[in-house]
Amino acid sequence: MKAEIVSVGTEIIMGSTLNTNVQYITQRLSEFGIDVLFHTSVTDDPELLREVTNIALERVDLIIFTGGLGPTQDDMTKEVVSDTLGLKLVLNPFIQNNIKEYFNRTNRPMPSNNIKQAYLPEDSKFLMNRVGTAPGIYIEKDNKIIILLPGPPREMKTMFDEQVVPLIKRDPTIMTKTIRTRTINTIGIGESALEMKLKDIIDKKEDIIIATYAQEGKVDVKIIVKENNIESADNKLDRIVASIDRRISKYIYSYDNESIEEVVYRKLLEQNKRIAFCESCTGGLITSMFTRIPGASKVFDRGIISYSNTSKMEELNIEEDILLKHGAVSETVALHMAKNLLDITGVDIALSTTGIAGPSGGTQGKPIGLVYIGIATKDNAYAVKVMLNGARHSIQNRAALRAFNELRKIL
């Protein structure tokens, strides 16, 4: 089945909003074996939208529109698409009531133009909007499927996951096979090195899609299998994941996109351990990433961002001699920072970073990108040296990921 995604709206076409909807829908559709061939964005002009709709109807079997379902004059996706398909709009009393209730629940008066949203194309299914007012619409006509979804990403995603996915799964013309997916998340290996290690697995694709997605400092491997029934799909997926696991196990930090800091948080919680951070080159990034997690306070004691040598001496009791002899960016200082923080705070694990994030400050012996990560526990203390590439913020990001990865390994 061939699909096209059409984004409607001035915010998208004027460049004021980044189109994340299209990426989300495409990724999800691929899980159901649907090939997305075209993305089209068009401003909210009825004539242009009609033209785009006609072109899409000629070249694909499934069209998903996003945007232009709101209550204002500018919102005209439903009107134009229905008209192009030759379908009349009829008032649906159930939706009318739904919209009224939504405004009651949120204690606001219903603006009169919201009634426009209660009109549906004849013979279409409506898709309820749990988190907003504009309902979505599902149309089947002349062997084509046309789906209209709201533009705000949260409303679109909720409706897609809760209502479009079950419809897709039920429709025999779409789901001819059972699809199973898993994502393997890795840190510490580059995308091309990873591809080399998996080359023979990636190359033999018969109803298997294996794709690598690189982000800063990490690479995801996404596996999609298609089979005739659930059992064989599950078996096949497990077999492929196991064979990939064996080859790259030391780089894997999680599955299905649990973040590295969440993995560390979960392990600390399970082991009833508390943690503290002292950061120099990462400048608070590690602490900030960790405290984004709801409930971080259960395992996190404090973070000390000791940028200046004075603060390293005052906050972490690093002796001036050590700083002068080894330099602030050194294995010895990383080790002392972690050990002293452990002593001061009495936590179970203390982590330190010190390095040169650039753009200046590098020397031949200590170039930009050199970072030491120190870890101290009651039984053990060590420091790891890493060399990282990129601009200042990339070096900080990569150093933070590597630090969390070190924590993951010892937990």
Next chain:
Amino acid sequence: MKAEIVSVGTEIIMGSTLNTNVQYITQRLSEFGIDVLFHTSVTDDPELLREVTNIALERVDLIIFTGGLGPTQDDMTKEVVSDTLGLKLVLNPFIQNNIKEYFNRTNRPMPSNNIKQAYLPEDSKFLMNRVGTAPGIYIEKDNKIIILLPGPPREMKTMFDEQVVPLIKRDPTIMTKTIRTRTINTIGIGESALEMKLKDIIDKKEDIIIATYAQEGKVDVKIIVKENNIESADNKLDRIVASIDRRISKYIYSYDNESIEEVVYRKLLEQNKRIAFCESCTGGLITSMFTRIPGASKVFDRGIISYSNTSKMEELNIEEDILLKHGAVSETVALHMAKNLLDITGVDIALSTTGIAGPSGGTQGKPIGLVYIGIATKDNAYAVKVMLNGARHSIQNRAALRAFNELRKIL
């Protein structure tokens, strides 16, 4: 002039890459008075690309393609577009030499298929790629302009800014007027409240575009004026900016997108002052944002992320009595945190945050979103209470912006 942007490539259409190119190009084209009517993305299939090219040639005057200019078999934008336009490809010895030199400079052997990139459509201009190997192409044919740019955002942007913009500026069919733009960056006022304050100015548009762009916790106002000559454009822009400034001056933190933390950094540097942060609810975000700035160490002493009450007592000498009497989230504690940090560090300005970022921990008296920001200098100390909306990370982001905004005001 009407334009369409066509993105070519499997990464885009498979959803593995977010399409940031199209947003960048659209925003820049609007500065030259060019209306972008369509964005289209298509997979790298010659037949589909040919179809998309023909549709675009029918409905717009300017087509910008991105992607598919690389050396591999999959890269076929140039071949398909040339063929669709009826233009032959001819070897350009100058480009051939350029590509060879690029590989010499980076000390790598030139793969033989890179020679493909030295072929250009007849009668086209080539656009040199300073940061990669694939050259761009500029074609004029039958009153249409067709521009081919590389897909990697860094290469695309460099080429667009350095080479496409001058061509656009020179072409009389595109630049009929002089365009001047300015962005006013605000914090502390919502988008609709801002629009209300500027409504009569926004409504009278004659060759003036005034648009507001909301991001988390901040709103930008972008002003674009079109005039017949530079002097009148500059005058008009200055006049509009001045009239907007008068109405919303207290919310403006910068112009043309200097970030709020950069404004604070610049002022500290100018005034030769040093700063320290102690954060509770923002969890290191303020320190992390600040240390992203190259050279931050010149004005930044340290950051203390005192999450637990123990750490507030140990690191910041907050007396237990005060914590018990007022609670950690209170004006008194925010004030003491900032004052004590100033004493401990000897910096010129100390800033503190304490609040409830959620998702749990809120009470009737102290709901989620309540944040106190404390500021201490040698002469003065005070705390500001703010109420913020959103999920945990939104509250942290907004609190950090408000904290920097408080610093901006006193500097």
